[in-house]
Amino acid sequence: MTPSPPVASQSGAATKAGAASKTGASKAGAAPTAAASHPSGDKRFKLLEVAMKRHQFRQDALIEVLHTAQELFGYLEPDLLYFIGRNLKLPPSRVYGVATFYQFFTLKPKGRHTCVVCTGTACYVKGADALLAAVRDAAHVGPGETTEDGELSLVTARCLGACGIAPAVVVDGAVLGHQTPEDLLRQMEGWAPRGPSGTA
Numbered sequence: 001m002t003p004s005p006p007v008a009s010q011s012g013a014a015t016k017a018g019a020a021s022k023t024g025a026s027k028a029g030a031a032p033t034a035a036a037s038h039p040s041g042d043k044r045f046k047l048l049e050v051a052m053k054r055h056q057f058r059q060d061a062l063i064e065v066l067h068t069a070q071e072l073f074g075y076l077e078p079d080l081l082y083f084i085g086r087n088l089k090l091p092p093s094r095v096y097g098v099a100t101f102y103q104f105f106t107l108k109p110k111g112r113h114t115c116v117v118c119t120g121t122a123c124y125v126k127g128a129d130a131l132l133a134a135v136r137d138a139a140h141v142g143p144g145e146t147t148e149d150g151e152l153s154l155v156t157a158r159c160l161g162a163c164g165i166a167p168a169v170v171v172d173g174a175v176l177g178h179q180t181p182e183d184l185l186r187q188m189e190g191w192a193p194r195g196p197s198g199t200a
């Protein structure tokens with residue numbers, strides 16, 4: 001049986017006591033009508049806002065929202081967790097508790113660089129598999145893996161919410177659309193153990 005997520009203490013430490021069946025969030029809480037924007041202007045926060053809006057800022061959509069955040073950012077940094085908590089009107093300790101409870105969430109960057117390739121339907125149709133193959137061949141890294149030298153983590157996403165610019169990727173925080181394998185490898189030049197052309 002899958003254990004229930006914790007209700008985190010104020011210190012952020014996870015406890016299993018009093019675990020709720022989902023995120024422990026109340027469906028009855030008043031949902032905000034507008035997202036609290038992030039001052040950085042980072043486009044990924046905008047995409048995350050759209051995802052939260054799609055869930056009507058419901059607190060019980062926390063896990064889905066964390067998934068989307070990790071797909072967009074590669075990992076869940078504290079500022080990101082705070083941003084989510086603010087928009088879903090959840091205390092940071094609750095968001096942190098859920099993020100640390102599930103193994104599929106990661107709070108630290110794995111590689112020095114992160115490349116997220118969207119493999120959602122729109123991106124897949126437009127050639128996401130060719131993008132993944134190009135990165136795999138150039139950097140010898142598969143989805144969910146980090147190169148041995150710690151330079152590059154390759155992550156896949158189900159949908160970044162940017163289907164209009166498919167195939168979409170996020171390279172070190174920059175959302176890039178209409179990517180070809182050549183475009184993507186150009187972005188990654190110098191990161192991988194071997195360069196995009198296999199010559200490094």
Ligand code: FES
Binds near residue numbers: 122160162163166
């Ligand atoms: S399917 Fe890739 S951004 Fe939506």
